[in-house]
Amino acid sequence: MLIVAQNFQVGGIQRSLINMLEILSEESNIDIDLFVFGDGPLLKEVPKSINIIQGKRSLRLITTPMSVVNKSKKVLDIFIRISFMVKVRLRGSKTIYQSLFKKEKRLKKYDIAISYFNDVPGNYFNQGTNQYVDEFVKAKKKVAWIHTDPVIANFDKNECKLKYKNFDQIVCVSNACSNKFKEFLPEYANKVETVYNVFPINKIKILGSEKLNQIKDNKISLVTVARIDNTTKRINIIPEIVNKLVKNNIKNFKWTVVGDGPDLVSITERVKDLGIGNYVELVGNKSNPYPYIKSSSLFVLVSKFEGYPMVICESLILGTPVLTTNFAAASEQISNGDNGIITSFDEDSIFYELHRILKDRNEIEKMERYISNNLYSNTVAKKQLKSILEIKDE
Known part of the structure; x- marks a missing residue:
């Protein structure tokens, strides 16, 4: 299995991914690669059994928030990050990410490849995981995760139609979001499933x-x-x-x-x-x-x-x-x-x-x-996750 992430800065999506990795790392019949574009303090919390592949310097910088780069006080990193800000606005994020992905290590073929982050519409830098899985990964099954309400978050319908065309499944983190996505893009309704977040x-x-x-x-x-x-x-x-x-x-x-x-x-x-x-x-x-x-x-x-x-x-x-x-x-x-x-x-x-x-x-x-x-339980979420990833109980 391959899971693709933008970065491991402090945030809800990053934390939910770590929780999911902890659950999956308990399964002896899964071999997991994690390709993360950038850095972040939460990266150290990824379970040791997960094979981490990090992006090269330019990809790490473009997916690190400018505020974090500024705090590092590394003049060259700040200059590179600013130059990317200019390039992305001139040429578009898809073109820039495509050129950076071509320079990355070619990964093996997978049974399942997951784009775990929303590619936030209208944002120059919170992009790329869908694009990478779609265009640069060979896998029998491709899955995209969505962590928000696509309507209120102003997802662009035409962009999403292209973005999710080649994914086999689209996972939403609640039934409400799944229903909203089905209304938003009814032609992809048969691809949409719900998987609640799991918790340690x-x-x-x-x-x-x-x-x-x-x-x-x-x-x-x-x-x-x-x-x-x-x-x-x-x-x-x-x-x-x-x-x-x-x-x-x-x-x-x-x-x-x-x-x-x-x-x-x-x-x-x-x-x-x-x-x-x-x-x-x-x-x-x-x-x-x-x-x-x-x-x-x-x-x-x-x-x-x-x-x-x-x-x-x-x-x-x-x-x-x-x-x-x-x-x-x-x-x-x-x-x-x-x-x-x-x-x-x-x-x-x-x-x-x-x-x-x-x-x-x-x-x-x-x-x-x-x-x-009424103590909280992971029972429903684990069942949903195993179904999506086709994990059979041993």
């Missing part, structure tokens, strides 16, 4: 039990773990909701935001401007975010759209109830009123639900009891 449940519980140096008080603790991005994750609405809660005399909480991203500075400044630093804290990226989730009373997701966010399942594994916006697959993860609350996308609805919950601790305690009595 015991590992998550162990990591979650690490102690945090936090002052314990009687406040209700809220947590959000996400890329600090206003476009999709909408972290910028958190200070506004907090400010509204405080003005309505709800002050018995502390909201911790874990993550890094392009809008971290502007949101930090907004928290200062509103004078709400006692109620919301942005702690930046953490290599182990699980203790923050485990020690919190409620996980809050405010995204504009999601595919099947791993962090919701991780919260449930750690026994933490969830308040989430009503993205397409929300009801596949949250039983409304049991293990969490599903709310509308608008700021006022999120404020209303938080206001209600923060006034009554009993609701959180009720959801915690439900979660402890």
Whole structure:
């Protein structure tokens, strides 16, 4: 089997791939090559039994975020990355990637080849895994993974028609996303299957039990773990909701935001401007975010759209109830009123639900009891994965 990935920077898709590789590495009858274009701190978490093939320098740089390249302070790398930015805008990403792929090592023939990343439409650099598997890999079966809602994410219909033409199967991470894709490209409906993300449940519980140096008080603790991005994750609405809660005399909480991203500075400044630093804290990226989730009373997701966010399942594994916006697959993860609350996308609805919950601790305690009595399991996801990859139980 060959799995193709863009990079192993910190992110949900990267983390879901590591989880899948851990499950697959337990199968003695599978030989796995992982071709990763770029670098990233999560690469060290790939199981040792997986054969890692990395792209050459130019391919690694084009698939590494500019912010990461800048932090390296390597002048030549920064120059090469900027030159690629210019070339891609002049000639298009497909042409540039094609020229780079031709310089890569030719791989062997595979039974199954997987393009694991969305080739984000309209993005110059989050591209290439579909193109590589389609044009540069010989395999009996080719599979493309999709981790988001194709309609809300503005996938281009004509581009996708070409992109997925030569794939035998298209895997979506939720039934809702599968249904959306079938409506989006009905001619490929017979190729579409659902495979939920799998999770290393015991590992998550162990990591979650690490102690945090936090002052314990009687406040209700809220947590959000996400890329600090206003476009999709909408972290910028958190200070506004907090400010509204405080003005309505709800002050018995502390909201911790874990993550890094392009809008971290502007949101930090907004928290200062509103004078709400006692109620919301942005702690930046953490290599182990699980203790923050485990020690919190409620996980809050405010995204504009999601595919099947791993962090919701991780919260449930750690026994933490969830308040989430009503993205397409929300009801596949949250039983409304049991293990969490599903709310509308608008700021006022999120404020209303938080206001209600923060006034009554009993609701959180009720959801915690439900979660402890209905433990999270990988059973369905493993069955789906084995079916797609044609893995027979030994």
